[in-house]
Amino acid sequence: MIGRISRTTAALLVFVVSVFPVYWMVLTAFKPTRDIQSATPTFLPASITFEHFGTAVAARGFFSFWRNSLLVAGGAVVLALLVALLAAFAVARLQWKGRRAFVLMVFIAQMTPWEALLIPIYVIARDTGMLDTLWILTLVYFMMTLPFTIVTLRGFLAAIPVDLEEAAQVDGCSRGQAFRRVVFPLLAPGLLATSLFGFITAWNEFAFANVLIIKDQDDRTLPVWLSSFNNTFGTDWGATMAASTLFMLPVLLIFVVLQGRVTTGIVGGAVKG
Amino acid sequence: MTLLAERPVQATAPAEPRRRKRVVLPYLLIAPTLLATAYLLLYPLARNVIISLQEFGLPQLVRGDAKFVGLANYARVLADPEFWSVVRRTLWFTAINVVLIMVLSTLVALLLVRLGKWLRLLVMGGLVLTWATPIIAATTVFQWLFQSRLGVVNWALVAMGFEEYRDYTWFADGEATFGILVTLIVWQSIPFAALSLYAAMITVPQELYESARIDGAGAWRVFSTITFPMLRAMFGLIACLEVIWVVKAFVQIWVISQGGPGQATTTLPVYAFQVAQSLQRYDLGAAVSMLMVVLLVLALLAYFRQLYRQEREA
Numbered sequence: 001m002i003g004r005i006s007r008t009t010a011a012l013l014v015f016v017v018s019v020f021p022v023y024w025m026v027l028t029a030f031k032p033t034r035d036i037q038s039a040t041p042t043f044l045p046a047s048i049t050f051e052h053f054g055t056a057v058a059a060r061g062f063f064s065f066w067r068n069s070l071l072v073a074g075g076a077v078v079l080a081l082l083v084a085l086l087a088a089f090a091v092a093r094l095q096w097k098g099r100r101a102f103v104l105m106v107f108i109a110q111m112t113p114w115e116a117l118l119i120p121i122y123v124i125a126r127d128t129g130m131l132d133t134l135w136i137l138t139l140v141y142f143m144m145t146l147p148f149t150i151v152t153l154r155g156f157l158a159a160i161p162v163d164l165e166e167a168a169q170v171d172g173c174s175r176g177q178a179f180r181r182v183v184f185p186l187l188a189p190g191l192l193a194t195s196l197f198g199f200i201t202a203w204n205e206f207a208f209a210n211v212l213i214i215k216d217q218d219d220r221t222l223p224v225w226l227s228s229f230n231n232t233f234g235t236d237w238g239a240t241m242a243a244s245t246l247f248m249l250p251v252l253l254i255f256v257v258l259q260g261r262v263t264t265g266i267v268g269g270a271v272k273g
Numbered sequence: 274m275t276l277l278a279e280r281p282v283q284a285t286a287p288a289e290p291r292r293r294k295r296v297v298l299p300y301l302l303i304a305p306t307l308l309a310t311a312y313l314l315l316y317p318l319a320r321n322v323i324i325s326l327q328e329f330g331l332p333q334l335v336r337g338d339a340k341f342v343g344l345a346n347y348a349r350v351l352a353d354p355e356f357w358s359v360v361r362r363t364l365w366f367t368a369i370n371v372v373l374i375m376v377l378s379t380l381v382a383l384l385l386v387r388l389g390k391w392l393r394l395l396v397m398g399g400l401v402l403t404w405a406t407p408i409i410a411a412t413t414v415f416q417w418l419f420q421s422r423l424g425v426v427n428w429a430l431v432a433m434g435f436e437e438y439r440d441y442t443w444f445a446d447g448e449a450t451f452g453i454l455v456t457l458i459v460w461q462s463i464p465f466a467a468l469s470l471y472a473a474m475i476t477v478p479q480e481l482y483e484s485a486r487i488d489g490a491g492a493w494r495v496f497s498t499i500t501f502p503m504l505r506a507m508f509g510l511i512a513c514l515e516v517i518w519v520v521k522a523f524v525q526i527w528v529i530s531q532g533g534p535g536q537a538t539t540t541l542p543v544y545a546f547q548v549a550q551s552l553q554r555y556d557l558g559a560a561v562s563m564l565m566v567v568l569l570v571l572a573l574l575a576y577f578r579q580l581y582r583q584e585r586e587a
Contacts, residue, residue, distance in 0.1 A: 010384055011392045018399035018464070022406055024425060025414045041425050083305040090302035102303060109310055111576075113569050115523045115542040116562040119549045120320035123334065143313035146306065204407040206524045211550075223409040227528045237417050244410045255405040 022248075028241040029053065036238050052238035056246060059232050059239075061218050061225070069222040072134050072209075073202035076141035077195045080149045083142075085191075088153035089179070093162070110147035114140075115207060122211050132215045140208050145198035152197075156190030157183070196254045203251060222247050325559035334555065346560040355536070356544070356561070363520060363540040363568075366455070370519045373459045375512055378466035383496070385471045397468070404464035412528045415457050419443040447537025450530050454538055457525055462518065466511050473507040474500060506583040513576035517569060541565040 028036060032049045035042055056062065090096070091103060121140060122131070130136040160183055168178035206223040213219045225232070226247055229240040325346055327339040350356050381400075385393055406414075419426050421442040430438035443449045477500060485495050501508065523542040526532060532539035532547055539547065542565060549558025 007384065007387055008392060011388055011396050014381055014384065015396050015399040017460070018396075018403040021411065021414045021418060021460070022402055024418065025410065028417065037423060039428075041423075041428055083309060086302040087306040090299040094299045094302075096296065096299035099299070105310070106306075109314060111517065111573055112314060113517075113521050113566060115521045116545070116566050116569075117314075117317045117321060118546060119555050119558050119562060120317040120324060122549075123324065123329075123555065124317060124320060126334065127337070139313055143309055146309060150306065200407075204409065206409055206528070210527075223407070226409050226413060229413060237420070237423065240413060241417065244413045248405075248407055248410045251405055251407055252402075255401060 025241045025244055025248075028237055029245045031238060033238055052236075052242035053246070055233070055236065055239035056243040059243070061220075064218050065220055065222045065225045068134060068219060069203060072137045072141060072221060073199050075134075075138040076145060076202045077198045079138070079142040080145045080198055081191060081195055084146055084149035084153050084194075087150050088157050091150070092154045092157035093165075106147045106150050110151065112144075112147075114144060118207060118211055121208065125212055132213055132219060134213075134219065136212050137209060137221070140212075141202035141205060144205070145201050148201075149194050149198055152194045153187075153190060156187055156194075160186050193258055196258055200251050200254060321559050321563060324555055325563050327556055329554075329556040329559070331553045334553075339556075342556075346556045347564075350557055350560045350564070358536070359539055359541060359544045362536075362538075366451075366540050367516060367519045369455055370458050370462070371512060371515045373455070374462045374466055374515050374519075375508070377459065378463050378470055378511075379508075381463060381467040382470035382474055383500075385467070386474050400464035400468060403460065404468075406461070408461070408524050409528065411457060411461060412525055415453060416444075416529060419453055444530065445534055447534055450534060451538050454526055454529060457529070458519060458522055461525075462515060466515060469511055470504070470507065473504050477503050506579055509579040510576065510583055513572055513579055516572045517576065520565070520569060520572065541568070 027043075027045060029052050030045060030048045030050075031042075032047055032051070035046065087102075087106075091099060121136075125131040125136045130139075164182050164186075165175075165178045168182045169175065173181065204223060205221075206227060209221045209224045210227070213221070213224065226243055229243065233239045233243070324339070326341055326343065327333070328342050328345075329339045333339040381396075385396060388396065418424055421427065421440050424443075426443075427438050427441055430441075441449075443453055481499050481503075482495060485499055490498070520540075521542055522540070523546070526538050526540060526543050527546070530538045532543040541561065545558045545561040545565060547558075548561060549555050
């Protein structure tokens, strides 16, 4: 009995500690300014205002930062999917010399310490005239997500029985048709999950966006803008938290979409005899 | 997620008659990946090595006529006491973070195993929410939590009777900022580690626990004689990953303190960036980041060894 009570207490403690910062962010975003500035904070929403969201959205460049972030993250993910699909197919379905070496290279590339490449990529971007363009960011994010995309797609591909493809080929499909009509539909959920994770990586990236976009402030992405909230909002914490909430929203939506998949993935991998 | 996806998958390609087309096709398919890796990863890495061997400051950046100076940059960095204090701080920072992450994650995972269904889903939901929080959103919120005037942490501390925390400026004090960064990184890292450990723990056959309990083993004994030995490889794997992530943690530190106040939170990646960006000594910055890569490669080798061991045991 005592064990049960202490377990429940511990569980609630873990829950509160994990959720509180996000809860506090959202709560502050909806609180009227006088409540934010009161000496005793309120922990439950008493009255709700959308004023801070108005301030955040009206901030200079807000929509172009959104557009930039979407363009860069979306472009990187589409590129990575195209390139990775080809490589994953070669690895999961074909036999060739050097396959093991290639897989090892992908694993190593996945562990790249990108933080160590800030300086050379800055120099290269400057030399090639790509500094201050969204192109260089798209390319960097593409390369950041590519290894992960290959590894995951290869896993999804390997889970689809080759027999299905062969059956289609026996029925008169070419190899390409068999892939397009049989494998691709089965692969679609995997493609979705992989691309959304890649999207999150690119959406959240700060270090390169901070270094590679310097001249024209309108070309910045959301994370860099948000990190400089002091310049934009000063001490207006309501607006700052509203901006953070808006920034987190797409990521949260993606997690909700994927959550079923992730959980079943963990459970499925764990329960099997 | 990454960890789960990384299990090598046996290729199921059938043995096919060797026609010429089949031999060329795979190389055509991987060509884009190879090109991208060469240009966007190997080339920058090589360029970093080259810059670290040159005299490369602002004039060379503009004119592009850098001279090779051999290992002079490395000699200069390695002779600088500041560099060594940064290395010591990085190792400290990593040790504190990783120990906290591993201990707390293990406790959370053990708790999850023992919880009923609803409470477990609640806690897992909370962990996933933390996991989903973008680093930049988290850094912004933590700055708000620890604000001196209206921050909720100071309010709570004062309410608990610690008067000295009234209007306490956390970010003006080196150790306090260091502590906040540790809290932030640990808070962000626990979900991945705890959920991975939990997923591994429920694969341990229940019979083992039952027979241990019948033999009268306490909770600590069960953990140290059954759970930990059975999952040793998994613990090693996660610890290596956490070491790598903490050593290269840059964004949290840069956004919250830029390595300050003073140098109190300057770790290797922050130091490399400071040297390159603020002093415009790209050569020295490149040398520092190469030394960091060496450190990371060591951790990475340990990680690959664990991965290999995990595969053999699985």
